[in-house]
Amino acid sequence: MLSKFVLLTTALQAGLATAIGNAIVSNRCSYDIWLWSVDQGYSSGPIHIPARTKYSEPFRSACNGCGSSLKISKTDQLVGGQHTQFEYSIADGSIWYDISFVDCAKGENASNCPGHDKGLVMDSPEQACGKANCAAGSYCPTQSYYVDFPQQKLGLDDPVFGCPGKGTSMDLYMKVCSDEGPLKRSIAGRMTLDDYA
Template identity: 30%
Template sequence: MQLPSLLLPLTLALGANALGRAVVVNRCPTEVTLWSVGGSVSAANTLSPNGGSYGETFVRDATTGGKSLKVTNARDGLYTGAAQLNFAYNLDGSQVWYDLSTVFGDAFAGKKITVKGKAGCGEIVWAAGTNPGGSQVKVCGSDGDVTLTLCAA
C-alpha cells in the first residue's frame, strides 16, 4: 500500500508552510492588558506579571491589512487614553513586517523592551523603554514567531 509513503511528503509540505505567531511576554512585576486590533478589536487579554503571555498566528486582516497588539498598564487603557505600546505586524506572503511604536506616552519608560524573531531577523531594542529614534520597521520570514518581551533582561 502506498499510503505511508504519501503521508511523509504531505506532512513535510504542510510543515513548510506553517505560519509563525506574534507573541507578547510580560516579564514586568505588574500585569498588563493587551488588545489585538485590526478591522475589529478583540476582548481584553490580561497578561499576568513575571511571565504571562499572549500569542496569535500571523494573519492578514481583510480590512486593514495588518494587526496591532496594543498593550497598556491599565485594564481599560485602550478606551481611556492610557499610554500604549503598539506591536504591529503585516503578513505579506512568506514575510512578516513588524514594528514598535507608542501612543499617548511611554507606558514602559525605564524598562527594556525587545522584539526578536528567528536568527537573521531584524531586532528591535528599546533599552530605556522609549523609542531610541530611527525606523523601527523590520522584516522576517512568516514561518517563525516574532516575540515582544516587556521588561526584558
C-alpha cells in the same frame, strides 16, 4: 511504496508551508499589563497579563500586508495617549514588525508608553530576523515609531524589522520591560530561565 512516500512527503511539505508561528508578549515588568489584539476585522477585549508572565496567540492576517496590533496598557482601559503598540504584518509569506509609540509619545518623550521605562524589544529566536530594541528611557527613533511618517517628519527610515524569506512558522517575542531578567519556567519541577520570554 514509493508513491506512498512521495504522497507523505508532499503532505508534510504542504503542512510546513502553511505552518504559523505565534505572537508572544512577555511581561517582564513588576506590574500587570493589559493587551488588546486588533486588526482590520477583529478586536479582542482586554486580556490581562500579570507581572512576570506571558501571553501567546497565533499570527493572523486579514489580508496580504494588512497589519495586526497588540496594544499594551497599564490598566484595563485602553486610553488614548497611554498605550504602546507591537505591530506586525504578513506580506508575501514573510513577517514584518515594529514597535510604535505614536499614540503615547510626546516629541522625544515616551514616558507615557508602558514598558518604555524598562525597555522594549521585538525579536525572534530565528537568527535571520531583525531585532527592534528600545533601551530603557531612551529616545530610539531608529528602533520604534515616534511619529506616523518618520521619513517625512524626522528624515529617518521607517523602523520596520522582519524575517524576509523565512515564512511564518517562527515565534515573534514582544518583551515589555526587556531590561528586567527573563521569565522563569518550570520543567519537571525545576525552575529554569526562558531565554526568550
